[in-house]
Amino acid sequence: MKKLTLLVIDDDPNICELIRLYSEKAGYEVRHANDGLTGVEIFYELRPDLVVLDIMLPGLSGWEVCKEIRSDSEVPIIMLTGKGESYDKIKGLDLGADDYVVKPFDPKELLARMKAVLRRYNIFNGDQDIITLPHLIINMKQYQITCYDETMTVPPKEIELLFYLATHANRVFTRQQLLDQIWGYDFEGDPRTVDVHIKRIREKLGKANTDWELKTLRGIGYKFEVNTP
Incomplete structure (x- = not known):
């Protein structure tokens, strides 16, 4: 069975490594980028099954990356941010993000949310439409x-x-x-x-x-x- 591919876009290498370790253990194939522009380039090259996206990024912001991805794809996106304000959550969801996780987070919770958004995506975008x-x-x-x-x-x-x-x-x-x-x-x-x-x-x-x-x-x-x- 083909592994699901995950793209993590976050400027904190420790966050990327933490997500990679847990996600690979759960069976995902993981790529990462530490800035928005590189993240977009890898997205178009990789065409991942799921994107975990930080808001505060150098170069293109998470908002801009989300908007760019949504202009081309309905792939599930989970936003990561250190901010807990409802404005950030609402803006992310309005731009097309599927879920929202506030740092610091439990990696197991993130995996559960990844599984949930993929399940919803497959239900509403699968072969049976x-x-x-x-x-x-x-x-x-x-x-x-x-x-x-x-x-x-x-x-x-x-x-x-x-x-x-x-x-x-x-x-x-x-x-x-x-x-x-x-x-x-x-x-x-x-x-x-x-x-x-x-x-x-x-x-x-x-x-x-x-x-x-x-x-x-x-x-x-x-x-x-x-x-x-």
């Missing part, structure tokens, strides 16, 4: 649902939630599991946001269907039930 069921098509590439011949563009979190449940048909998920998968492990909002999104999805799906159903299991969570003949 369209799910077709009787009277329902979920198209992740266009963020559209076609239900009973009516096509509608759906907000990202709603369609990602529906797509995730549909790709794991007949499996029950708790609110917390869905928050971790769709909103990320560091989501600090109200867990009931899942309920709100489920309600909105149901409103869009409309009438009941005997082939599939978005079901609530009281006190447990939700599942997308598909009835097979």
